[in-house]
Amino acid sequence: MKRTSIIYIFLSASFILALGCAVYFYNQAQKYDEKLVTATSNGSSPTYHFALIGEEMDHVYWRSVGEGAKEKEAEYNVFxxxxxxxRSNPEEQLKLLDMAIKSKVDGIIVQALNDKFTPLINQAVDQGIPVMTVDTDAPESKRSAYIGTDNYEAGRLAGNTLVKETEGKATVGIITGRFANAHHQLRIEGFKEILEKTEGIEIVAMEESNIDRVGAEEQAYKMLREHPNITAFYGTSTLDGVGITAAAKKLNRLDDLYVITFDRSDENVQLLQSGAINALVEQQPYQMGNRSVEIMMDIIKGKPVEEMHHTDATIIRKSDLLYENAQEGETS
Structure with missing residues (x-):
C-alpha cells in the first residue's frame, strides 16, 4: 500500500510538471503569434522572422542590444x-531558445552563457535554422558566427589599465557577475594574465555578484571587512561597480580605493564623474545588435561570413567625459 502511494505521488507530480511545461510553451507560442500579428498589421508581411535572445530584458546593456537589432527591421524588412x-536566468534563456526552434523562426541570435546552449544550437542548425551568438560565444557549436567583445582581451585591457594607474602596486578584490558565465570567466582570465606579470600586485579575494547590485555590494563589503588591505577592485559586469562603491562608501573607503568595472551605464558614468569609479571598460552593445542582423541576412543569403566579429572595447576615464562634454558644447 505504501509503495502504491509513492508511485501515485510520483505520477501525480510528473503529470503536474508536464502540464506546467505545456502551459508555458503554449503561452510562449501565443506571445510569438501576437507579436507577429502586430508586426504585420501595417499590411506588409516581413520577409524573415528572427529571434534575438538576450540575458536580461531589464538591463541597460541588453536594452541597447535590442534597440540596435530592432533599428534594422525596416531596412531589411524583417521582424x-x-x-x-x-532577470538573468540561463535556464529561462534555454527555454526561449527551444521555443524559437519549435516556432521555426528563420534565424536565431542568442547569447550562449554556458555549454548547455550548444546542443540546442546544434539542433536548430540541423533543422535548417541558422544561428549566430552575441556577447557570449559557443565556439564548439554549429553556430555560423559570433559578434561581441573579445572578452579575454577586454580583461587584459582592464588589467593593463589598473597596473598603469596604480603604478604597479595594489591589493585587488574581484567581483564577477557569475563564475559559471563564459564571458565573465574570460574577463577574469585576461585580467589575471596581466596582473600575474606584475610583482607589486596581488589578488586576495574573488566573489560573484549574481549580476545584482545588492549582491555586488554585499560581496564587496564582506571583502573589505575580511581584507582591509584591499586597495583596488575589478568588476566584470555593469552593476558590480555600483555595488562596490556603495560598500566602500559605507566603510568610508571611497577615497582610497581604485575601482575599474564594465559598461557605460548612466549610474556608472555618474560614479565616474564623481571619482568613485576610476575607469570603465566600454563595450558596444548597440553595435552588436545592429550588426548581428546584417550578418544574419548574409548567412541566410548564402554569402560568406567571417566566424568572429569583435566589437571595440575601450577605456573611459573622467577626463574623457570632460572632453566629450567640451566637444558637445562647441557643436551645440
Missing part, C-alpha cells in the same frame, strides 16, 4: 522577436 528573462 526581430526580442526576448529574454526579466
Amino acid at each position: 526581430i522577436e526580442y526576448e529574454g528573462p526579466k
Whole structure:
C-alpha cells in the first residue's frame, strides 16, 4: 500500500510538471503569434522572422542590444522577436531558445552563457535554422558566427589599465557577475594574465555578484571587512561597480580605493564623474545588435561570413567625459 502511494505521488507530480511545461510553451507560442500579428498589421508581411535572445530584458546593456537589432527591421524588412528573462536566468534563456526552434523562426541570435546552449544550437542548425551568438560565444557549436567583445582581451585591457594607474602596486578584490558565465570567466582570465606579470600586485579575494547590485555590494563589503588591505577592485559586469562603491562608501573607503568595472551605464558614468569609479571598460552593445542582423541576412543569403566579429572595447576615464562634454558644447 505504501509503495502504491509513492508511485501515485510520483505520477501525480510528473503529470503536474508536464502540464506546467505545456502551459508555458503554449503561452510562449501565443506571445510569438501576437507579436507577429502586430508586426504585420501595417499590411506588409516581413520577409524573415528572427529571434534575438538576450540575458536580461531589464538591463541597460541588453536594452541597447535590442534597440540596435530592432533599428534594422525596416531596412531589411524583417521582424526581430526580442526576448529574454526579466532577470538573468540561463535556464529561462534555454527555454526561449527551444521555443524559437519549435516556432521555426528563420534565424536565431542568442547569447550562449554556458555549454548547455550548444546542443540546442546544434539542433536548430540541423533543422535548417541558422544561428549566430552575441556577447557570449559557443565556439564548439554549429553556430555560423559570433559578434561581441573579445572578452579575454577586454580583461587584459582592464588589467593593463589598473597596473598603469596604480603604478604597479595594489591589493585587488574581484567581483564577477557569475563564475559559471563564459564571458565573465574570460574577463577574469585576461585580467589575471596581466596582473600575474606584475610583482607589486596581488589578488586576495574573488566573489560573484549574481549580476545584482545588492549582491555586488554585499560581496564587496564582506571583502573589505575580511581584507582591509584591499586597495583596488575589478568588476566584470555593469552593476558590480555600483555595488562596490556603495560598500566602500559605507566603510568610508571611497577615497582610497581604485575601482575599474564594465559598461557605460548612466549610474556608472555618474560614479565616474564623481571619482568613485576610476575607469570603465566600454563595450558596444548597440553595435552588436545592429550588426548581428546584417550578418544574419548574409548567412541566410548564402554569402560568406567571417566566424568572429569583435566589437571595440575601450577605456573611459573622467577626463574623457570632460572632453566629450567640451566637444558637445562647441557643436551645440
